[in-house]
Amino acid sequence: MSKLYDLENKEERFVLIGVASSDNDDTKESLEELSELVDTAGGFTVGTIIQNREKIHPSTYIGKGKVEEVRQMIFEMDATGVVCDDELSPMQLKNLEDALQTAVLDRTVLIMDIFAKRAVTKEGKLQVEMAQLRYRSTRLVGMGNILSRLGGGIGTRGPGEKKLEVDRRHIRERLSQLKGELESLEKNRETARSLRSRSSIPIIAIVGYTNAGKSTLINYLTNAGVLEEDKLFATLDPTTRNYTMDSGQQVLFTDTVGFIRKLPHHLVNAFRSTLEEAKYADIILHVVDSVNPDAYKQMHIVYDTLANLGIKDKTIITVFNKQDMAPAEQILKDFKADHTIKISAKTGMGVDKLLELIEMVLMEQKILIENVFPYSEAGKIQTIRKYGQLLEEEFRQDGIFVKAYISKDVYRSL
Numbered sequence: 001m002s003k004l005y006d007l008e009n010k011e012e013r014f015v016l017i018g019v020a021s022s023d024n025d026d027t028k029e030s031l032e033e034l035s036e037l038v039d040t041a042g043g044f045t046v047g048t049i050i051q052n053r054e055k056i057h058p059s060t061y062i063g064k065g066k067v068e069e070v071r072q073m074i075f076e077m078d079a080t081g082v083v084c085d086d087e088l089s090p091m092q093l094k095n096l097e098d099a100l101q102t103a104v105l106d107r108t109v110l111i112m113d114i115f116a117k118r119a120v121t122k123e124g125k126l127q128v129e130m131a132q133l134r135y136r137s138t139r140l141v142g143m144g145n146i147l148s149r150l151g152g153g154i155g156t157r158g159p160g161e162k163k164l165e166v167d168r169r170h171i172r173e174r175l176s177q178l179k180g181e182l183e184s185l186e187k188n189r190e191t192a193r194s195l196r197s198r199s200s201i202p203i204i205a206i207v208g209y210t211n212a213g214k215s216t217l218i219n220y221l222t223n224a225g226v227l228e229e230d231k232l233f234a235t236l237d238p239t240t241r242n243y244t245m246d247s248g249q250q251v252l253f254t255d256t257v258g259f260i261r262k263l264p265h266h267l268v269n270a271f272r273s274t275l276e277e278a279k280y281a282d283i284i285l286h287v288v289d290s291v292n293p294d295a296y297k298q299m300h301i302v303y304d305t306l307a308n309l310g311i312k313d314k315t316i317i318t319v320f321n322k323q324d325m326a327p328a329e330q331i332l333k334d335f336k337a338d339h340t341i342k343i344s345a346k347t348g349m350g351v352d353k354l355l356e357l358i359e360m361v362l363m364e365q366k367i368l369i370e371n372v373f374p375y376s377e378a379g380k381i382q383t384i385r386k387y388g389q390l391l392e393e394e395f396r397q398d399g400i401f402v403k404a405y406i407s408k409d410v411y412r413s414l
């Protein structure tokens with residue numbers, strides 16, 4: 001296969017830059033995560049600089065003195081670029097490039113670059129390209145160095161190693177083309193979704209911070225074969241798999257893109273329909289990496305992201321995962337969840353209990369009906385048999401007596 005450019009031969013070495021202020025006290029953790037993102041994108045971190053200042057510098061992100069310090073470090077460490085931990089404005093980007101004379105990337109570009117590499121489905125690829133072009137369209141002026149680097153490097157890749165558009169007019173045309181294609185794909189998805197919900201098989205959406213173990217869990221349960229990896233954003237495209245509970249109840253598990261701090265808004269918008277999968281779920285399984293020292297912050301970010309996507313009033317089961325590695329005395333709490341449970345998706349520990357819990361919650365969401373249907377309405381019993389759990393059926397003089405559990409939706413349709 002011919003590649004447009006060969007990245008493997010080129011080592012990219014980055015200095016990471018963050019700004020810490022009194023209301024932004026997790027810059028260190030955020031930069032550690034940024035370093036993991038660099039690693040996932042195929043680059044190396046060769047240095048880190050944190051500036052303490054009350055506000056991000058409006059025109060250069062960091063102050064003048066700090067810019068000089070970064071310049072020194074680039075020289076000493078033979079770095080090929082810098083990555084800023086926040087999304088840069090076009091002006092900040094341009095000024096920093098001018099001052100540092102090196103490639104300037106930001107967290108957003110990095111995350112989009114990883115998404116570009118990871119997207120598999122057509123929809124995923126189009127979504128990433130859309131986000132990248134939107135970001136890029138406002139920054140063409142400032143991207144002198146980056147554009148001259150087109151030909152290789154992190155931050156310049158499109159989905160499937162496709163070359164990104166660099167020309168304003170082309171970007172505009174391509175964006176409207178993408179919009180059309182995505183809308184039609186979206187329609188297909190809507191249709192699939194409404195078929196699914198009409199069949200009333202409960203949907204269980206697996207959500208969580210990236211690397212929490214979502215894909216490992218769906219694979220353990222259903223052999224879904226989703227890529228699981230100790231890298232950020234291993235999975236982007238939604239996977240839905242059928243699972244039959246011990247009671248015979250069918251459910252659908254869906255696994256999708258993980259969340260992260262400062263998830264770029266261009267990506268959130270482009271991936272909205274994917275991210276919103278959880279909106280249609282009967283239960284949200286919130287998977288937490290219990291071993292991560294940042295677990296509470298990550299949980300907080302997951303809830304924030306769900307709220308931003310307008311996903312609320314859902315039954316949430318929080319799954320404290322990776323118990324095989326967590327200290328036994330550890331106590332994690334989640335007051336936002338309806339239920340919490342400890343498991344290891346890798347060893348399967350606690351998964352039986354989780355399934356029992358899911359069955360119980362689904363049961364709670366159902367209504368018990370005890371009804372006599374006239375013989376002329378026997379068709380309704382077919383519906384109940386198909387979509388619910390028929391407990392008792394008795395042919396009486398005045399009609400058919402039925403005792404069954406059904407979901408509220410099926411009840412309304414009777």
Ligand SMILES: Nc1nc2c(ncn2[C@@H]2O[C@H](COP(=O)(O)OP(=O)(O)OP(=O)(O)O)[C@@H](O)[C@H]2O)c(=O)[nH]1
Pocket residue numbers: 208209210211212213214215216217227228229230231232233234235236256257258259321322323324325343344345346347
């Ligand atoms: N020790 C241990 N490792 C686990 C467990 N569950 C997942 N992992 C590991 O954690 C890493 C991330 O797992 P994934 O299932 O890819 O995580 P994810 O939440 O799907 O991540 P993204 O797709 O990147 O959002 C992998 O290396 C898994 O092997 C567990 O219960 N115990």
Ligand SMILES: [Mg+2]
Pocket residue numbers: 214215216227228233234235256
């Ligand atoms: Mg995954």
